Amino acid sequence: xxxxxxxxxxxxxxxxxxxxxxxxxxxxxxxxxxxxxxxxxxxxxxxxxxxxxxxxxxxxxxxxxxxxxxxxxxxxxxxxxxxxxxxxxxxxxxxxxxxxxxxxxxxxxxxxxxxxxxxxxxxxxxxxxxxxxxxxxxxxxxxxxxxxxxxxxxxxxxxxxxxxxxxxxxxxxxxxxxxxxxxxxxxxxxxxxxxxxxxxxxxxxxxxxxxxxxxxxxxxxxxxxxxxxxxxxxxxxxxxxxxxxxxxxxxxxxxxxxxxxxxxxxxxxxxxxxxxxxxxxxxxxxxxxxxxxxxxxxxxxxxxxxxxx
Amino acid sequence: xxxxxxxxxxxxxxxxxxxxxxxxxxxxxxxxxxxxxxxxxxxxxxxxxxxxxxxxxxxxxxxxxxxxxxxxxxxxxxxxxxxxxxxxxxxxxxxxxxxxxxxxxxxxxxxxxxxxxxxxxxxxxxxxxxxxxxxxxxxxxxxxxxxxxxxxxxxxxxxxxxxxxxxxxxxxxxxxxxxxxxxxxxxxxxxxxxxxxxxxxxxxxxxxxxxxxxxxxxxxxxxxxxxxxxxxxxxxxxxxxxxxxxxxxxxxxxxxxxxxx
Numbered sequence: 279x280x281x282x283x284x285x286x287x288x289x290x291x292x293x294x295x296x297x298x299x300x301x302x303x304x305x306x307x308x309x310x311x312x313x314x315x316x317x318x319x320x321x322x323x324x325x326x327x328x329x330x331x332x333x334x335x336x337x338x339x340x341x342x343x344x345x346x347x348x349x350x351x352x353x354x355x356x357x358x359x360x361x362x363x364x365x366x367x368x369x370x371x372x373x374x375x376x377x378x379x380x381x382x383x384x385x386x387x388x389x390x391x392x393x394x395x396x397x398x399x400x401x402x403x404x405x406x407x408x409x410x411x412x413x414x415x416x417x418x419x420x421x422x423x424x425x426x427x428x429x430x431x432x433x434x435x436x437x438x439x440x441x442x443x444x445x446x447x448x449x450x451x452x453x454x455x456x457x458x459x460x461x462x463x464x465x466x467x468x469x470x471x472x473x474x475x476x477x478x479x480x481x482x483x484x485x486x487x488x489x490x491x492x493x494x495x496x497x498x499x500x501x502x503x504x505x506x507x508x509x510x511x512x513x514x515x516x517x518x519x520x521x522x523x524x525x526x527x528x529x530x531x532x533x534x535x536x537x538x539x540x541x542x543x544x545x546x547x548x549x550x551x552x553x554x555x556x557x558x559x560x561x562x563x564x565x566x567x568x569x570x571x572x573x574x575x576x577x578x579x580x581x582x583x584x585x586x587x
Numbered sequence: 588x589x590x591x592x593x594x595x596x597x598x599x600x601x602x603x604x605x606x607x608x609x610x611x612x613x614x615x616x617x618x619x620x621x622x623x624x625x626x627x628x629x630x631x632x633x634x635x636x637x638x639x640x641x642x643x644x645x646x647x648x649x650x651x652x653x654x655x656x657x658x659x660x661x662x663x664x665x666x667x668x669x670x671x672x673x674x675x676x677x678x679x680x681x682x683x684x685x686x687x688x689x690x691x692x693x694x695x696x697x698x699x700x701x702x703x704x705x706x707x708x709x710x711x712x713x714x715x716x717x718x719x720x721x722x723x724x725x726x727x728x729x730x731x732x733x734x735x736x737x738x739x740x741x742x743x744x745x746x747x748x749x750x751x752x753x754x755x756x757x758x759x760x761x762x763x764x765x766x767x768x769x770x771x772x773x774x775x776x777x778x779x780x781x782x783x784x785x786x787x788x789x790x791x792x793x794x795x796x797x798x799x800x801x802x803x804x805x806x807x808x809x810x811x812x813x814x815x816x817x818x819x820x821x822x823x824x825x826x827x828x829x830x831x832x833x834x835x836x837x838x839x840x841x842x843x844x845x846x847x848x
Contacts, residue, residue, distance in 0.1 A: 570828070
């Protein structure tokens with residue numbers, strides 16, 4: 279089985295590399311709609327029509343599968359809301375919300391809806407998310423970096439799907455090490471760079487969700503988001519899951535996905551997921567930020583109100 | 588500049604992601620049967636929570652250092668999906684013969700490009716035998732088809748994989764014949780001794796780099812307790828975040844089978 283694993287690891291790295299580049303280097307929320315690529319009528323749609331189709335898909339996804347509680351909601355209703363988001367995320371990405379996180383989110387959401395805590399702004403969400411990411415980066419060991427560079431078997435590492443940003447393993451090690459060292463020293467430049475990237479991702483999502491599902495995110499840009507919405511946006515930004523499409527749509531998209539052609543072997547032991555660490559549509563290292571330690575820090579930040587407090 | 592920032596962030600995420608499983612140890616050790624057989628087929632029943640219920644399957648596997656117990660390896664991302672109750676109900680051994688590597692031991696500083704493996708029942712009827720190399724830790728190094736073999740099936744010549752990053756120890760060359768169906772069937776195992784490049788302990792903490800997940804920091808090694816101050820991610824190198832070890836979930840987890848957050 280080790281033989282098979284080695285083959286799969288190599289292929290998986292290549293796929294992950296390409297998808298991460300598309301996810302993190304390239305772009306915006308709209309580009310990742312697999313449904314647009316595969317939809318039979320997609321090529322003939324105008325940009326406005328495509329946007330409309332995309333918004334419909336978002337309504338079929340998050341709009342239909344997640345319930346947000348209102349300010350007058352009971353504890354049970356808030357609990358049900360947390361459960362619906364936990365299930366939504368897990369169904370799409372294999373990221374499972376722990377009981378501890380659910381409990382904590384329920385309390386935070388309850389306090390925010392009751393007006394005891396303020397909503398979190400885009401800026402604050404960016405700040406706490408970037409902090410969680412930087413913490414993990416600073417914890418990288420030399421060996422982790424060395425092994426990551428070796429994974430390409432001496433080949434050039436391409437950081438963008440279109441072939442840009444080619445690095446040799448040595449260059450890769452040097453750049454990652456330099457980035458890690460600066461993160462450890464608390465470099466302002468690195469913090470600002472990461473916050474800029476995360477800020478753009480958060481801003482994209484708040485804008486698109488506000489238009490597509492105004493009943494859920496209509497006030498997000500102006501009044502801020504609740505803790506539950508913040509976690510959902512963080513999930514979307516990290517995994518590049520655009521929150522669109524039903525489970526059925528995702529299943530169809532997965533089996534039309536060009537990933538099939540790369541030779542990536544399906545994991546027959548677990549149901550396949552569209553996003554997350556082993557995503558068939560987009561694979562991303564979401565478990566870096568969506569782990570218990572980072573989530574605890576993320577919720578601490580949300581509880582404290584992010585940057586402002 | 589903005590694009591460069593994103594590229595740098597992508598590099599970091601890739602670096603962390605690719606390595607995320609490398610520090611993980613085996614998923615578990617399960618008792619099988621004693622013997623030196625390297626190829627076996629087993630049927631197992633898994634009743635843990637990670638697959639959402641009872642699960643049965645059969646796997647044709649190869650493993651070196653099979654000494655009466657089976658070490659279940661993690662998946663390609665380092666995670667253990669079969670982490671519940673794991674009961675092996677059948678192990679079916681298949682004949683695998685002891686082969687030899689002529690010229691062993693070899694100096695890792697000056698390895699030959701090819702070696703001769705001697706044995707019997709090597710068969711080239713449907714293509715040259717495949718030789719798969721494993722290091723002394725049981726990790727797969729690479730596989731190549733033999734480039735020559737004896738008519739009587741008693742020897743074959745095969746190129747050695749690149750061993751520049753490997754260390755002294757007893758390695759294994761597993762020889763498999765190509766069958767009529769295109770699959771390869773193992774026939775022999777040749778232990779090969781390599782010497783001349785020992786593992787280092789760069790930070791002097793008594794743990795060599797194969798065990799020490801940060802050989803540049805003497806405070807990180809498998810002998811340390813988990814760090815509950817938040818300074819280290821995995822100080823004891825067991826693949827579990829120290830945060831998780833220091834902060835057990837009072838509600839008992841409840842994450843299902845996925846990545847837990």
